[in-house]
Amino acid sequence: MNTEVIKDMQSRLEKGRVAIAGLGGLGSNLAVMLARAGVGHLFLVDFDRVEESNLNRQQYFLPQVGKYKTDAICEVIQKINPHLTVHTQCITVTAENALPLFREYDVVCEAFDRPEAKAALVNCLLEYSRVKIVSASGMAGLGDMNRVKTTRPLARLYLCGDGTSEEKEGMFSPRVTACAAHQANAVLRILLGLESEKGV
């Protein structure tokens, strides 16, 4: 790829506006990957604080235990790329506030853990907004990594994961991070216009 093409890609990513709902195993990894890629405007939402049990898969560090995830992830991103515009909200996303929070973004990443919360956000954004959604379902346990993949079941919905492995199988870094990486790649492809009309 020549330098002109790479410069053009970087400037398009700098203009990108991406929201992430949930800053756990998926969202924290996703935020770090998008920051490294130079996505210029990030909006990061979570209500929770960093716990010791998060450190097996989430992009936080031991001294950050007890901090709000929104604050902790900003500290991490600041060390990677201090030139990005990062906004956060420490809030629980509900069917009532999801639309005003997220409708102005190019892409919204669903990175919750509870299936009801995943479905509620996706339904709300599909019903009432025009945003593209990159969601995730099925990345628990230590099963076959090659089953974690990106699909596009609906025109505005990308879905990453294996679709079946549930939280009770335990959450481990490799598959959660792989799933977050699938989400990050889908986001970058959307921002750069690399998606095909119906495929991923």
Place this chain on the structure above:
Amino acid sequence: MLINGKQVALKEEKTLMDFLHEEGYSLSRIAVERNGRIVPKAEYGRVMLAKEDEIEIVSFVGGG
């Protein structure tokens, strides 16, 4: 009708809600598109399925 890309015979008149219950879907964990348009949850019980319908049902499992 076509459900998630697979041909399914529609033997009797039924609503989307009836179909989802029969198939064992948990309504709070899914999103449904019918002929390219999202079906609002409140309409599941009113949407009558038709032979020519193309339905996509997306289910979510826990973990993140």
